[in-house]
Amino acid sequence: MTPGIDFKLLRIFAAVVRHQGFARAQQELNLTTSAISTYMAQLESDVGFTVCRRGRGGFALTDKGELLLSETLRVLGEVDSFERYTQSLKGELGGTLTIGVLDTTVTDPALPMAEAIGVFSSKFPGMHLNLLIRSPYELQKGLLDNDLDIAVGFFPAKANGLVYQPLYREQQWLYCSDRHPCFQQRNLRASAVSEMSVVSRSYWSQTELSRHGFKRSVATVESMEAQLILILSGRYIGYLPEHYAQSWVEQGRLKVLLPSEFGYQSQFSLVLRRGRSRELPLQAMRELLQTGKRGSKR
The missing domain is CATH 3.40.190.10 (Periplasmic binding protein-like II)
Known part of the structure; x- marks a missing residue:
């Protein structure tokens, strides 16, 4: 890093990248876009290269800007850690x-x-x-x-x-709702359940989905509340944490499907x-x- 560089400039740089642009970083930094532009120009002058580009294509870091960002985050993290430690x-x-x-x-x-x-x-x-x-x-x-x-x-x-x-370890079970056709069924087979419409999670890979016995999903969610809503619709089955689903099970709205075959722990x-x-x-x-x-x- 260039000797004498201002940490304020690095913090502004990190905020601009975090918000993907000068305008979006205004509120956090409490600065106008022209002021941010001036500070960024000063940073580029200090380091001796262009760190980002703006235009119709949007905000983007240069290759050297990417490297500077990585080092900036490391340095700022260590500075913040040091300040907390001395406090x-x-x-x-x-x-x-x-x-x-x-x-x-x-x-x-x-x-x-x-x-x-x-x-x-x-x-x-x-x-x-x-x-x-x-x-x-x-x-x-x-x-x-x-x-x-x-x-x-x-x-x-x-x-x-x-x-x-x-x-x-958190217990996960596969659930269906009282509106789903298999809610009243007995003697379900794992092969039949594996063919049902299942809800996946956005952070699951195909390998993760296959590990649970399903070839593909027909819906994807990012939160357990969204997963619960889809399951309660009666059109899908899906996994929920045991503690989160328990009250719905007690109300007769959800049922665990083949726990020995499909249950797992996170x-x-x-x-x-x-x-x-x-x-x-x-x-x-x-x-x-x-x-x-x-x-x-x-």
């Missing part, structure tokens, strides 16, 4: 802790997120908490981009640069960006979730 040494821990989780975890007894947040907020009253619901891919990307500090979820594919700490993990495990707030939240997990009943 903790002074006993003046503040700032923001951004946590990312999958949807429907509020009904999961194995993940005491609400309890952990309550204890954490009492221990660190000066910290602002930001809780986001994201897909597995978005959680990992958020950690790598330093938009998230900690994440909890199921991750079919692991990402380099992240550390995964197993927490527990490994939930707590994930951090590599190199951040020493930070006091992350250590505290990790310990709260791990301790609460050990005390929960499955």
Whole structure:
């Protein structure tokens, strides 16, 4: 990196890339597009090359801009980590802790997120908490981009640069609703179920779908609530976490299909960006979730 480069310029650069353009980055940066343009021109002057192009084709990074972005995110992450660490040494821990989780975890007894947040907020009253619901891919990307500090979820594919700490396994069953033709059927065969219209998840690969016994899906969702809606329509079958579907089962609206053939468990993990495990707030939240997990009943 060029000696003497202004970290403010790097933060503006990262924000512009995050929002894919000058205009979209205005609100976060609280700057006009002309001011952003001036700062970006200064950055390009400092580094000695063009980092991005704008035009009718939209916003795009140059090849060197891509490399600069990667290094920028790494450096800014280390600077933020250092600032948080020095604050903790002074006993003046503040700032923001951004946590990312999958949807429907509020009904999961194995993940005491609400309890952990309550204890954490009492221990660190000066910290602002930001809780986001994201897909597995978005959680990992958020950690790598330093938009998230900690994440909890199921991750079919692991990402380099992240550390995964197993927490527990979540039970998943295949469900149909009381409006589906097979709800009243007995002696269902696995081969027949495999031919039914099934809902897939956007982060499932074809290999993942095949592992569960299906050749293809006829609908795709990004959230469990969307999956539940499609299943309740009576036109589809699909997977749901046991804890999330339980109340609908008790109401007689959902039924598990062939649990021994189609049931499976998802490994939930707590994930951090590599190199951040020493930070006091992350250590505290990790310990709260791990301790609460050990005390929960499955």
